[in-house]
Amino acid sequence: MSLTAILSLGSTALELGLTCSLTVLALFLSYSMLNVCDLSTDGCFTLGAAVGAVVAIAGHPFLSIPAAMGAGILSGFVTAILQTKMGIDSLLAGIIVNTGLYSVNIWVMGGSSLLNMNKTDTVFTMMKGLLEGTPLKGYQNVIVALIAVILVIAFLVAFLNTRLGLAIRATGNNPDMVKSSSIDPAFTTIVGLCVANSFTGLSGCLLAQAQKSVDINIGTGMVTIALASLLIGGTVLGRGGIMSRAIGVVLGSFIFRLVYTIALRFNMPAFMLKLVSSVIVILAIAVPYLKTQWPNVKRRMTYRKGGH
Numbered sequence: 001m002s003l004t005a006i007l008s009l010g011s012t013a014l015e016l017g018l019t020c021s022l023t024v025l026a027l028f029l030s031y032s033m034l035n036v037c038d039l040s041t042d043g044c045f046t047l048g049a050a051v052g053a054v055v056a057i058a059g060h061p062f063l064s065i066p067a068a069m070g071a072g073i074l075s076g077f078v079t080a081i082l083q084t085k086m087g088i089d090s091l092l093a094g095i096i097v098n099t100g101l102y103s104v105n106i107w108v109m110g111g112s113s114l115l116n117m118n119k120t121d122t123v124f125t126m127m128k129g130l131l132e133g134t135p136l137k138g139y140q141n142v143i144v145a146l147i148a149v150i151l152v153i154a155f156l157v158a159f160l161n162t163r164l165g166l167a168i169r170a171t172g173n174n175p176d177m178v179k180s181s182s183i184d185p186a187f188t189t190i191v192g193l194c195v196a197n198s199f200t201g202l203s204g205c206l207l208a209q210a211q212k213s214v215d216i217n218i219g220t221g222m223v224t225i226a227l228a229s230l231l232i233g234g235t236v237l238g239r240g241g242i243m244s245r246a247i248g249v250v251l252g253s254f255i256f257r258l259v260y261t262i263a264l265r266f267n268m269p270a271f272m273l274k275l276v277s278s279v280i281v282i283l284a285i286a287v288p289y290l291k292t293q294w295p296n297v298k299r300r301m302t303y304r305k306g307g308h
Helices: 003-033 040-059 064-084 092-106 121-129 140-159 163-173 175-180 184-211 223-235 241-267 270-307
Strands: 115-117 213-215
Touching: 003 040, 003 140, 003 163, 003 184, 003 223, 003 241, 040 064, 040 092, 040 115, 040 184, 040 213, 040 223, 064 092, 064 184, 121 140, 121 184, 140 184, 140 241, 163 175, 163 184, 175 184, 184 213, 223 241, 223 270, 241 270
Parallel strands: none
Antiparallel strands: 115 213
């Protein structure tokens, strides 16, 4: 493989990794901090992509970003209300919202399952114009995604160190203690999921504008991809403060996308990529566990040999 091909693979993986790392950061907040497994991620990602595309097509590329994030907040709000105010299990609430969002997304897209944005101005085409004639020409997708990731990480670090952010972290660790401290865990859960899903909506919006199209299935499997990236990031850089863990999450997303890109480079059939995702998730979960169990296994093997 030539150096040009390697650089091309790295650039593609970096672009997709940065864009999708926003969804991984959403799971970092909801799953790692709040201890809620939000299965509405796939539908919310598509919702952000659809809303962002519709607003951009209407001639408002910048407005598409807050619109997509607002749509994500609404999705997170509904998911949170179902589990905190209606007694529905968090997993089931996510599945219900994800199912309902399929119809909502079709409605947002005007009854179509595909939106074409080839002739639409986006934040990426505007950045391309700004970079014209500079050494960074052609890297507009990476730069826009990198700016978004830096802003989200900065917000996340600042937010999780506020009183409300600390209450959200405490809710994930020990909801009973939070109740005894006169903090409403339902409120912190609602806020946490709304913020997390705004990141997911932003991620979907940016991916749609980068690809210049939105398909109703654009978010399919995103929760698996994000979970795999989150676990990889936890293995690579899972200790330390919020900043280092968030950066680890972004690295995990890049590593995952790099594996994906290499698999495509070696002509792996597209239908096998979901299996690759599942295997990566299994390895990310199982390897750290097996490492902790290895000393026990080694002792048993030594004991058995000594017994014989």
